[in-house]
Amino acid sequence: MKIAISGKGGVGKTLLTALLAKTFTESGYSVLAIDADPSANLGATLGFPHPQEIVPISEMDDLIEERTGARPGKSAPFFKLNPKVDDLPEKYWVEHNGIKLMVMGRIKKGGSGCYCPENALLQALVNHLLLARNEVVILDMEAGVEHLGRATARAVDKLIVVVEPGRRSIETAYTINKLAQDIGLHNIVVVGNKVRSQLEKEFLISSLSDFKFLGFIPYDQAVVDADLANVSVVDSSQQIINEVRKIYQDLLPVQASSKN
Numbered sequence: 001m002k003i004a005i006s007g008k009g010g011v012g013k014t015l016l017t018a019l020l021a022k023t024f025t026e027s028g029y030s031v032l033a034i035d036a037d038p039s040a041n042l043g044a045t046l047g048f049p050h051p052q053e054i055v056p057i058s059e060m061d062d063l064i065e066e067r068t069g070a071r072p073g074k075s076a077p078f079f080k081l082n083p084k085v086d087d088l089p090e091k092y093w094v095e096h097n098g099i100k101l102m103v104m105g106r107i108k109k110g111g112s113g114c115y116c117p118e119n120a121l122l123q124a125l126v127n128h129l130l131l132a133r134n135e136v137v138i139l140d141m142e143a144g145v146e147h148l149g150r151a152t153a154r155a156v157d158k159l160i161v162v163v164e165p166g167r168r169s170i171e172t173a174y175t176i177n178k179l180a181q182d183i184g185l186h187n188i189v190v191v192g193n194k195v196r197s198q199l200e201k202e203f204l205i206s207s208l209s210d211f212k213f214l215g216f217i218p219y220d221q222a223v224v225d226a227d228l229a230n231v232s233v234v235d236s237s238q239q240i241i242n243e244v245r246k247i248y249q250d251l252l253p254v255q256a257s258s259k260n
């Protein structure tokens with residue numbers, strides 16, 4: 001099963017990615033969590049020791065040069081658009097509590113998209129992870145679908161757009177939906193996060209009436225407190241863990257049907 005998670009900045013993408021990764025792992029699945037957000041913090045959220053020491057793939061200049069034939073930042077007339085990547089997951093994932101994590105890092109964007117070697121390597125790697133791996137792959141993305149192309153869109157079983165009660169996250173959800181439709185990704189669902197009241201839940205449902213909701217996660221001060229105290233955020237709120245378990249259970253039939 002391949003799950004991609006997107007949404008406006010700060011809505012709770014990383015928290016949901018981490019909790020889903022944990023839930024799948026505890027249920028016996030092999031999970032590869034992919035941090036594809038430039039401001040990478042999935043490792044910290046998952047409680048990896050020394051997360052700041054994990055080197056993102058996009059910063060591995062030697063590897064990028066070895067695989068694409070061009071070094072980041074150096075002008076090169078040609079580089080491989082389809083570099084070898086199938087051996088990279090085992091070499092570069094880090095593992096903690098049974099969850100494997102790969103940190104992609106920042107893709108530097110040029111004026112009209114970046115045709116640079118680091119981008120070619122990341123793109124090939126994401127394609128490989130989504131198309132060829134057997135694990136449950138969960139991608140923590142930014143507010144877009146930049147990492148997905150037409151070929152990989154088909155492999156995504158669910159694109160989860162996280163929203164919070166607020167107009168901007170709703171607008172972002174519509175934008176993401178449009179971008180996703182453009183690349184042929186139609187399996188889109190939303191999760192409402194930081195919901196404090198029935199009124200806020202109804203606001204989300206009425207603002208996103210064209211979307212299917214996979215679940216609602218309450219706002220819990222315990223998450224904020226855990227974050228401030230620098231202790232594990234994923235274990236901080238039992239009510240959030242319970243809601244994510246329901247979301248996990250709703251995701252399961254996807255896998256059964258995609259295996260047929």
Ligand SMILES: Nc1ncnc2c1ncn2[C@@H]1O[C@H](COP(=O)(O)OP(=O)(O)OP(=O)(O)O)[C@@H](O)[C@H]1O
Binds near residue numbers: 013039193221224
């Ligand atoms: N349900 C919740 N209740 C309380 N706080 C929450 C909840 N969900 C997320 N948060 C807090 O909100 C902040 C943003 O969450 P998170 O980092 O998961 O969002 P994000 O969408 O990944 O953000 P970014 O766009 O910066 O990557 C964090 O400090 C997190 O602890």
Ligand SMILES: [Mg+2]
Binds near residue numbers: 037041
């Ligand atoms: Mg994040």
